[in-house]
Amino acid sequence: MRNQTQRVEIETGVPTQPAGPILSARNLTKLYNAGTAREVVALTDVNFDIFPGDLVSIVGPSGCGKSTLLRALAGLSRPTAGSLLIDGEPLINPGPKAAMVFQQPVLLPWRTILDNVMLPIEFRELPIANHRAHALDLLASVGLAGFEARFPHELSGGMQQRAAIVRALVQDPQILLMDEPFGALDAMTREQMNLDVLKLWQQTGKTIVFVTHSITEAIFLSQRVFVMTARPGRLAREITVDLPFPRGLDVINTDAFGVNAGEVRALLQARSEI
């Protein structure tokens, strides 16, 4: 039911927000080595709401805690203080609602592409047979048909990261958490991958939280950009991107895009001058 209503919204071209947030952070704080001389404040007082079907980017310099924040959203790292709710419930452990795409593809070299994609299904002990069909469909949808039986080293970096995205999608999560997934790819491949993420979002209506240090990528892949600053890691401001969907690469050259990019850059620079 939920999926259907979301799809309908997407087709009208203007995703609207249903009532409750799917991810909600209040006064989120994360300390490393808390209480010792080497205490590091990775995140302090982070607040936000992300609604179902949102496309949100988190942008900031290295060490601003954006990866820490994403790991907390994935349930991989527990916040020191504050609350984190997923679909209204406290987020304590990794759950089936969110799936993570890492900086590296993290494909197991001894498994074929299909077996890699099926790994989460094996871990969650879900029925293999019907998920296998789903996995094959997903692989085909990202242009990896015919590569199911190949091993990761036989694929290019971009193809490997596509397989990693399929591995996240095969669990049918509501939220896709992407941690600088295209940082290691060349510029051309990266642009194509950005277009593919937009297409994926429009077709599936998933909530996507995308971490990047590229201002262009952040704005291109967002309805809202969370700008973070470092030492301590804070959410400085939230910028709304009003560019229409579907977006093509030409949107990057528009004035509106430039205005947004200027805003983000100003926030990041103001902070780094202090």
Added chain:
Amino acid sequence: MSGIANHVEVAPAGVAQPARGGLPMLLRRAPERIVAPLIALLLLGAWEFATHVLDVPEFILPQPEAVWSALIGGLSHGAFDRGGYWYHAGITVYESVAGLVLGSVVGAVLGFAFGASRGLERSVYPFIIAFQALPKVALAPLLVIWFGLGFNGKIYITAIITFFPVLIAALAGSHAVDPDRLDLARSCNARPLQIMRKIVIPSAMPFLFAGLNVASALAVLGAIVGEFVGARAGLGMLLIQYDQAMEIAPLFAILIILGIIGFALNQSIRIVERRVCFWAQRRDLTSL
């Protein structure tokens, strides 16, 4: 000037190319296929020279021909004939392989268990280090008293000697697992046993095989030491017998057989490694 240089350069390149296919080409591409046999020939020549020209006494270094005929003589018996080498070699191989399997399994299980639990590692590891510091060959007489002159004592000695390198390898392998792989598993709610089976153990395989390679070289040593102390059969027992009878040529023949057994054991491990860790080998190749 440059015209001449060009001429000189171009002509031989065109002409010499086909003639170069033979020895020099092989020397550049695969020098081991020429140099290795040359070294073997050189050693054999030196051996012949020492025994025939320098007249080194036979009880110090027997003539190659004598060793060869002892080897052929010893191998011309049936597999169950106690008078021949096959029988004793079979027993030594059995003890080595059984001890290696036992030691490796115990070492791998302990290594992965330590890798999974810091507490366990900290509690038990000091004892294993202390035990490892003991020269384990010194345990051989004790084990022969405990388990008698049969196979078991030799298998246990071999296991004790071989388990440590495998344990270290499994432990190092578990610690070296890419943290991203563990995060991936945890983000899918994987249980500890699933992480062990699907992530840690396969990731650690190249390490484990490095340990097995070391252990395979130690396996024959364990069996031979056990047989030295007391045995009814085996190449180690034969060695002691020939030594006491001052029959040096058959003693050399047995040494050759031991070398072949050790080499074969190591090669079998490598063949299994190539099948199990095919992905690690391929990655090495692509990074070249």
